[in-house]
Amino acid sequence: MYVRDAKNRDEAWLLDRIEELGLSDVGFRSRDFVVAVDESSDERAGFGRLRVHGADDEVCELADVGVPRTWRGQGVGAHVVERLVEHAGDASHDRLYAVTDEAGYLTQFGFEVREPEQLPAPLAARDRASGEVPAALAIEAFEMPPRLREAFKTARPRATETDETASSSDVSPEEFGIDPDEATYKYDTGD
Numbered sequence: 001m002y003v004r005d006a007k008n009r010d011e012a013w014l015l016d017r018i019e020e021l022g023l024s025d026v027g028f029r030s031r032d033f034v035v036a037v038d039e040s041s042d043e044r045a046g047f048g049r050l051r052v053h054g055a056d057d058e059v060c061e062l063a064d065v066g067v068p069r070t071w072r073g074q075g076v077g078a079h080v081v082e083r084l085v086e087h088a089g090d091a092s093h094d095r096l097y098a099v100t101d102e103a104g105y106l107t108q109f110g111f112e113v114r115e116p117e118q119l120p121a122p123l124a125a126r127d128r129a130s131g132e133v134p135a136a137l138a139i140e141a142f143e144m145p146p147r148l149r150e151a152f153k154t155a156r157p158r159a160t161e162t163d164e165t166a167s168s169s170d171v172s173p174e175e176f177g178i179d180p181d182e183a184t185y186k187y188d189t190g191d
Contacts, residue, residue: 001155003083006033021066034083036076046076053122060093075152089139101131111135
């Protein structure tokens, strides 16, 4: 498993996951995203992006971090956040902000919950959905919990309830409403 910068070919997948997870596609540019990828299957497992605000790009926001349900709980989101924190630092930002309904998740990395009036102007003026709270991180204070680092090393997609029922191959023709004595087939084998 690794995290890389998104490529143009990731665009459709990103837009589908953003819609599926109910995230914002405002100002969508695939080049702003990073994507977690399972190296053995080349399956995408998570994503996130940075949004930069202000006339002089002075405010950097962690935004639209998402992990499909089959990949959750395995450190995928944590490593997406880590890569984005690195990008923010590389771009000379000393602080990263987030407006999220998952503040508890971000606090494990060193984010601190803030009051809305403590946000920089471009973020303070933004409408927030109910339950969203602002958080801030001093870039040098980022910390990856060891359990998430270890989980990421062995991350694998988990079956969902839908996957388990859809993959059942022990279904008889009768369960599909087919009478095998009366059925006609496209290719008659003469048997």
